[in-house]
Amino acid sequence: MTLSARDVSWGASGRMIVGGVTLEAAPGKILGLIGPNGSGKSSLLRLLCRLRKVSSGVVELDGRDIGEVSRRELARRLAFVEQQATTEIQLSVCDVVRLGRTPHRGALASWNAADEQAVDAALARVGMSERHDQHWHTLSGGERQRVHIARALAQTPSELILDEPTNHLDIQHQLSILTLVRRLGVTCIVALHDLNLAALFCDEIALLHEGRLVASGTPETVLTEETIKRVFGVAVRIGASASGRRHIEYLVDPDCYGDAAP
Amino acid sequence: MSHHPVQPNWPARIGIALAALAALVFAIALAVTIGEMRIPLATAFQALGNGLFDLGYPVSAIQQGVIFDYRLSRALLAGLCGGALALSGAILQALLRNPLAEPYILGISAGASTGAVAVMILGFGGAALTVSGGAFLGSVAALLIVALLAAGAGGASDRVILAGVAGSQLFNAATATIVTTLASAEQARGVMFWLLGNFGGVRWPDVFVATPVALAGFAICMLHAKALDAFAFGADAAASLGVAVTRVRIVLFAVTAVMTATMVSIVGTIGFVGLVIPHAARFLVGPGHARLLPVCLVIGAIFMILADILSRILVPQQILPIGVVTALVGAPAFAIILYRARRPA
Ligand SMILES: Nc1ncnc2c1ncn2[C@@H]1O[C@H](COP(=O)(O)OP(=O)(O)OP(=O)(O)O)[C@@H](O)[C@H]1O
Ligand SMILES: [Mg+2]
DSSP states (O other), rough: OEEEEEEEEETTTTTEEEEOOOOOOOTTOOOEEOOOSSSSSHHHHHHHTTSOOOOOOEETEEEEEEEEOOOOHHHHHHHEOOOOOOOSSOOBBHHHHHGGGGGOTTTTTOOHHHHHHHHHHHHTTTOGGGGTTSGGSSSOHHHHHHHHHHHHHHHHOOOOEEESSTHHHHHHHHHHHHHHHHHHOEEEEESSSSSHHHHHHHEEEEEEETTTTEEEEEEHHHHOOHHHHEEEEOOOEEEOOOTTTTTEOOOOOOHHHHHHOO | OOOOOSSSSSHHHHHHHHHHHHHHHHHHHHHHHOOOOOHHHHHHHHHHHHHHHOOOOOHHHHIIIIIIIIIIIHHHHHHHHHHHHHOOOHHHHHOOOOOEEETTTTTTHHHHHHHHHHHHHHOOOOOOGGGGHHHHHHHHHHHHHHHHHHTTOOOOOOHHHHHHHHHHHHHHHHHHOOOOOOHHHHHHHHHHHTTTOOOOOHHHHHHHHHHHHHHHHHHHHHHHHHHHHHHGGHHHHHTTTTTHHHHHHHHHHHHHHHHHHHHHHHHHOSSSSSHHHHHHHHHHOOOOOHHHHHHHHHHHHHHHHHHHHHHHHTTOOOOOOOHHHHHHHHHHHHHHHHHTTTOOO
């Protein structure tokens, strides 16, 4: 159940950007969204959190059309981390994470112990507790990303949508963020660029190409040599990683990639 | 580890509120005593007692008149005007995510003055439309034009300011056209004096109009304080935090337009307050709107009351337009704010 899209389409400036995509996030599982730049991953994620209105099709949360759920109710269930979001305002780390409590607080409610606890727990989970009072603008790209994830966790969501959460992160933090997401046990839809990370951490993968769903299913069925060659235009050899997951090796000669490009 | 008290610290809050109120009363008392006729503070309070509660202190009729009918209403209106403009600036800066947004720069004040002048000189709308009503229509028109121009130019937050500059020019030209072609010489002089910002003609009925507008506007803004915080990372981020973005924008833009229009229709256009005060307030209490908005209201009020005093005493025997004083005080203050707010790269 939880979050599903049925035949959703969306366009802008007279162009089809997402075309008839159907997918479903299994409860407590991680659904990876992969595809080349401009394939419509971010656009699809925005449709899934109702930041844009679908032009046809329907997005459902527990079988309810999310167009009919109030924004506030939706935000208590579903948290979204944008691909890149920054601010000119002088905020501290905890100011940003506190924003995650917005949907849980009434207009006149004062800050309470539950709010404080959610913020502290979220910061601890992304390993940023010591940075509680640091200024947002002084954080590195990866630290900002972790603070955004902490903000989303402070919403205490049951569905989490992440748009390239590993952007800017070093390899250790890429792994630790995705491990963290797995341990959360929440339903998660995550756009990823790194095919090996997708193979390693996702229970299911959906592959987008030019706004359309090309393949979906387990990493084993989606990540094949032919599909990757067709969609990304890169020759690969698929092996097995130490953990038994798929491992993708890129078959390129670093000295003459441009000549050999498809 | 946490630096934020879990329970609001009520004694501290009440203490700060009382201190702010005392500062406000002190500014008003200064405004009442300072002027061409110097009046001792004690006399001022006695006159106040007479005016409000009929206490019968021995205050001369002239002093009583100057204090109660003239200076007190003027000081109160200056306070309301400064508070409302500062509040409008803080709201626009948050919604448009642009630190330069304020009613004057976005052309909302210019639109309001065109509307007011259209009613005053053209008799636009007949008896159905008051000067304030005309100002409101003008400010809404300006807001819509700026929004359309900005959206047409791509909607980025820096475009809004450019659109505002274009809108101001348009409305100022319209005002100038109406005044120069259709007003009598006497009307034209009166209008020009009013346009530059002037508390001279303020009387009690103006205060009775401005008070509910400023206080209701403040209350509505306070109800949206958390929503305004959520705009920090943009409208999409606010929406994904559960804020009904479209409704909040419409309500708060309307509140800003009403507050600006009311003040402009009474005292003309006054720049800089909406720009400088929110930055000063942020510098004092940080960016959270639950604190920022009340602080803007109080500092804006005190600032405008003091600016009005300066406008009366800076040049002996003359009254400077209030807009000149706010710019004289505001520009250096703004430079300091910019300098000190430089963030580490
Ligand atoms: N509002 C819009 N108006 C016009 N075109 C748009 C709009 N939003 C997205 N697009 C276009 O739609 C396509 C898909 O964009 P989207 O951001 O969804 O891609 P993506 O898969 O997330 O890419 P990336 O991997 O680079 O993040 C792009 O070509 C983009 O230029
Ligand atoms: Mg993207």
